[in-house]
Amino acid sequence: MTVIESIPEIETPSPCLPFKPDWQHAEDLQIYVKRDDLIHPVVSGNKWRKLKYTLRQLPASTTRIVSFGGGYSNHLHALGFICHQLAMPFTAIVRGDYSASLTPMLHDLMAWNSELVYVDKVEYRQRDTLAYINQLQARYPGAVIIPEGGKQPSALRGVGEIMHELAVIPDYVLVPVGSGATLAGLVGQLYGHQRAIGIAVLKGENYLESEVNQLLDRTQTNWHIQHDFHHGGYAKCSRELAEFCRTFTREHGFAVEPVYSGKLFYAAKMLIERQYFEKGAKVLLLHTGGLQGARESR
Known part of the structure; x- marks a missing residue:
């Protein structure tokens, strides 16, 4: 029996849904969320x-x-x-x-x-x-x-399958970055004008870039990492981020947490409001799942 057959309730492909937040300039873009948090209630994303x-x-x-x-x-x-x-x-x-x-x-x-x-x-x-x-x-x-x-070579194959599940062809793919493997797996499946933007969830400028480059089999320039949205470092959470996560979850009907997904959506909001993306661009936000950072200690 294979591992997949042994794990019940694995649901792939995960849905990719239009996302229309009430953020300044969001109406100028076509925004989508890839809901990898829905793959499985425990083994998500x-x-x-x-x-x-x-x-x-x-x-x-x-x-x-x-x-x-x-x-x-x-x-x-x-x-x-x-x-x-x-x-x-x-x-x-x-x-x-x-x-x-x-x-x-x-x-x-x-x-x-x-x-x-x-x-x-x-x-x-x-x-x-x-x-x-x-x-x-x-x-x-x-x-x-x-x-x-x-974080190993076989991980890139699994992550890369995300791009083959899409019915839309995004211009930009945004993903939280902790170890670099998810970003590397996506980068390997981009083509043409497509770009991947990693949102660093920890203090790791240059370190994270080197981790991604080590996983890629060739030098590629269709990606970069934003380091302005880690809110103090790994598992650190500012008051602003905590409030953003609470408000986001209430307004949009699905949960984010302050370690990974919350920092991704916060960064997306900031970049969109700064008009970082050209008008009409298709922007895909990858919800990588995993809500352990939102659970309180007993």
Whole structure:
């Protein structure tokens, strides 16, 4: 049985819907939202797209899956759920010690029988080094180790499928950027005049660009990253952003959160009001799903 057959309620393609916000100059554009948050109630958005080909290709000898993330990680949440569905042991290497106060996401992982390993920032920074990976392989023989956020070459194939699901041909595609894999997957499927604009959700100018370039198989100039809308850094939320997310969710009937999707739609509003896009342009906003950042600690 394949992984897709083992995970119920996966719904692709996700809908791509016209979006008509009451923002200044929005009427001058054709705006659409790709609702990848509707793919699955738990394994939503780009998390599923980045993981599905990796999981399809798991060796038969796989004894465990190991991956990395923070206390509100959408990636760990999605992967923990999938492993629970497949009866596959899962180890989450978590940045920071939440043992005294579990986040809702970590409560879920515990309920799904995941192993939680808390590490400090110094150890967490080693997560991509060969020496650290070798240590984990020795600790967990037969384990498949998936990078933070699912950032690996197979992820680009899954993300790239978004562009082939569209009935409209957008001039611009806007997407939140944390690890860079989603942006890289989209860039590889653009053609002609199309451009991708990443909205950085963390302080990472130059770093994020280098992460995307490492994933692309050739130098491409049809993309860039906006760094003005991170609101203080990863998982940081200004009062203005918090209020925007509340108002947006109330007015438009679908949820955004302040870690990823909220920063995307906030940035889109600011760019549109500044007349960043030429009149008549088709602008696609990719709702990448994952609402762990909106859940309150217990």
